[in-house]
Amino acid sequence: MSTLQLKMGLTDRVAKYSRYLLLLPGFVLLLLFLLIPLSMIVGISFFERFTVTGPENLTLKNYVAFFTSPQTPVILLNTFGMSLLACLIAFLLGYPMAYFLVFRVKSARVRFFVVSLLLVPFLIDWSVRVVAWLPILGESGIINYALMSWGVIKEPLELLFGRSALLIIWPQTYLLWMIFPSYLALTRIDPDIINAAKVLKAPPHRVFFDITFKLSLPGVVMGFIFVFVSALGDYVTPALWAGGIQTLGLSVANYAANFVWPYAAALSTILVAIALLILYVLLKVVDIKKLVY
């Protein structure tokens, strides 16, 4: 056997195993900071106490308490209703943006400039960005100030507390999460398909709904998932602005802050389970892998 053959065999084997080797760093990170923590939540949710020495007394009490609480339906409706609405608003605002960027902005340089411009506010501190709504929508903000000085209203409107606050802040904060995957999916559409439809005299709305929108669905669904779970896991915005409206995420944070670990764990498990269920349903409808493979 010549040296060359030996070398070839070696590189082949290296190439074969290197793929698995390449997966290793990412997988180690996932194992340590995703899979183990997740199994901890699920595990601890079935115990009565979680003390310094470890969990004590196996029980189903936490789940029974949650599902029999009269507050539960309200909390679930708030959590998922508000998150879905935020998704919908982000979609209505973000999808046309992605569409126009891909199909109407011809110059790659302008497109790049616009995308960079979108990123700047995301570098401003998150809390400051949210608080900056205060002078606009707050009780003595510019909208109330203007409306009252014109005599349109006598009492200031409560724009920035309660549900409406979430529907302004969430879409604005997570808009990029919707634009980005939609944009990516739209750029992957072969322009020849659209041209073919146009040549065959398809009306513009048919071209859009039957071709462009349908082909960009994996991106839209990914955007939906991103915005939805971001809103779902955000307890900071509801805590500051929702004015006493309870969400599941906020409850988790409250129970954890009071060291009621197992109950917080049970709530987290339910939150994760419902998020995964919705994800599963969405994946059944649309194959988001089309976006990447």
Added chain:
Amino acid sequence: MGWGDRLAKVYIALIILFIYIPTFFMIALSFKSGAKVSFPIEGFTWDWYVKPPTGYEYSAYISIMHDKNFFTALNNSLFVSIVTALLTCLLVTTTALALRKKIVGRDLLFYLFLLGFIVPGVALGLGVTFMFRLFGIESSLLAVAAIVTVYTVPFGLILMMSRFDPELATYEYAASVLKASPLSVFRRITFPLIIFEVISAAIMGFLLSWGEIIRTQFVMKGMGTLATYIRNELSINPITPKWFAAGTIIAIIAFVGLAIFAYIMSRRVR
């Protein structure tokens, strides 16, 4: 120019305006002489930026340049974000390269990485807290960076995996037919073609970790990063224009950084 193009321009401008509205108000009100963040603006002042402290005021009234905690938090934030950015582009590149080919359990692995973003932040934060508690691990900025990386990787991964198109594979095949070793194919062909995505992944990592608050807040007790420091200050102290001054300073740094970056990158954009 057709009406469609005009509509597109107006729409893009409106969305940018919508995203920038709070930023404009933030900058304007950071120069306000009164302590309430509301209208009308009584007068113009630099006090929220540079006024030397007397030593008797509450933290919400100390000017931002004299707030030592602000700079500690800024340092922490820069550390976490830079580590996250480096980890993200490294892990995205290795993982995307591994998931390119049909390997055993590719779909499952892809979904598993996606899960890092999908698990609600509050749940993951709690899980990591449990893990640290059970194994007696002290939380640190490095741990924060690792947790945030779990959440930043999916974005870059999607971006990079969508870049691996048949065209790129053709170039690589051509190189390997010409007897280039796998390593030099990667170094000379693949890497130069995906450099844009590698850098994008790093930027995504930086941006996402810069704004990340939910996981950090849960895991990091004490001051933590800029995001958690300011959020804690805002939730216990009165809201003064000081924080708008802080936001303005961060915005200026961010804008200059991104402008330099965008200029360099725009010369590479095809």
